[in-house]
Amino acid sequence: MKASKRSSVIGSFKVMDILEKARGLEAKGRSIIHFEVGEPDFKTPRVISQAGIEAIRSGYTKYTHSLGMPELRVEICRHYRREYGVKITPDQIIVANGSSAGLFLIFAALLDPGDSVIMGTPHYSCYPNYVKFLGARTSFVKQSEKEGFQLLPDNVRKKIRPRTKAILINSPSNPTGSVMKPEFIKEISGLGPVVISDEIYHGLSYKRKARSILEFSRKAFVLSGFSKRYAMTGWRIGWVIAPKEFVRPMQKVQQNFQISPNSIAQMAGITALKSGKAELNAMKREFNNRRKLMIELLREIGFEILFEPEGAFYVFASCRFMSGDSYSLAFRILEEAGVAVTPGIDFGKAGEGYLRFSYATAPKNIREGVRRLDEFIRKNDFKK
Ligand SMILES: Cc1ncc(COP(=O)(O)O)c(C=O)c1O
Structure with a gap:
């Protein structure tokens, strides 16, 4: 049996490839920090x-x-x-x-x-x-x-x-x-x-x-x-x-x-x-604090962020100092550093050479995830 031509025009959602791999590693007992997720970590008010x-x-x-x-x-x-x-x-x-x-x-x-x-x-x-x-x-x-x-x-x-x-x-x-x-x-x-x-x-x-x-x-x-x-x-x-x-x-x-x-x-x-409205404003304030934290910490470990994001809950940062192939790089970061990030190529060709970091996670996870990334960058001696 063969699936339709119409269904074959749709590519996979690459962030799901990362998420599934991350879940697999977690099932084996690895600790993973999740920067790949595209949803608020807060409970519904x-x-x-x-x-x-x-x-x-x-x-x-x-x-x-x-x-x-x-x-x-x-x-x-x-x-x-x-x-x-x-x-x-x-x-x-x-x-x-x-x-x-x-x-x-x-x-x-x-x-x-x-x-x-x-x-x-x-x-x-x-x-x-x-x-x-x-x-x-x-x-x-x-x-x-x-x-x-x-x-x-x-x-x-x-x-x-x-x-x-x-x-x-x-x-x-x-x-x-x-x-x-x-x-x-x-x-x-x-x-x-x-x-x-x-x-x-x-x-x-x-x-x-x-x-x-x-x-x-x-x-x-x-x-x-x-x-x-x-x-x-x-x-x-x-x-x-x-x-x-x-x-x-x-x-x-x-x-x-x-x-x-x-x-x-x-x-x-x-x-x-x-x-x-009150709950929305509280979540927004917290997201804003995390936004600033994520930008600051990523800059400290060598990411050049020319544009500071102003909305949603993502930082889109160039990873070219590590690799121009964001898909392979995201898998390496996941396996070697235990940090899940979304490869820029998931967002079209113009996204290649970037990684998307979601800050819809607690500040302690942001600190730990960036610390692991720093270790990964140093170990591989990537030029900043
Ligand atoms: C830009 C954008 N539009 C639409 C959606 C779909 O959101 P939902 O179907 O949950 O309303 C998403 C989800 O990530 C999104 O990022």
Whole structure:
């Protein structure tokens, strides 16, 4: 039996290769420090978990409206009014089983075979796979460290072709932690193609507030959710805000392939938006302390970090003084030093020569992980 050609266009998620290897080593008794993970280490705030438990107790355990519970969609509208001063209506919102499922809805409603999507690189590993899976193409715009990993509008403009359907932006960014300059968001939103703005790391920016695409344009899709800002990765809940003409096509895809989003997670989501602000701020303060610590310690052991990340929970640092092959290097660091890191190549060719360090782990782990890395660097006599 043979798997489909369609499934073969999707590459593996390399961070999972590292994670699985790390788990294997741990099963054999090795101590591993985890800098590879892309999720908050905090527990979901109690008030939110309680709302989930209460949802089960009260019998909110059935399919919901395929667009998501009306109360949640109203709460999302209030959130945009409060946070960004923009007015949206519930009929523009579709709640999904994670922003991952939301991104599939967007692309499924938008792309025909042969269409093209422009995106920056380094980029979140999964983006090109959605596009390729649907028979469309990706066009990459390089974001360089010396430009603060910003997606430069002039470079985007040069890539626009007749079949360009959308421009995908992500701020704060995974993997670089850069936060887009508002003037760049504005310029990109005026280039012609619809903009898909992945705002999943909103709430976690430490220097300037991340701006929503909706502050600049209505010809846009917003992708966001609860996973990162409320430490709710396992609840699988997110949302899309779409131009109205796309809601029905997306709804049909959701009805057929998902039926509805998870009812319990939606109830928890309502509480997160209503009452999660204090917990979010506490997590954000802690992430910011860890961000500074990770940058400082990595610099001390020889990493040249030209751009200090401003959002999400990652430091994307050049490893060229050790090796230009980030994939092999990440495995060596794991095996020899007991530290799991994500190879930059996981984020596209422009990520090669970098490692991504997640600081979603306790400061004592950050100190110990960097100490082990220092030992590894010294033992191998890498020139700093
Ligand atoms: C940039 C980016 N977008 C989307 C997602 C998907 O998040 P979720 O499906 O948990 O909402 C992730 C997860 O790591 C991410 O880093």
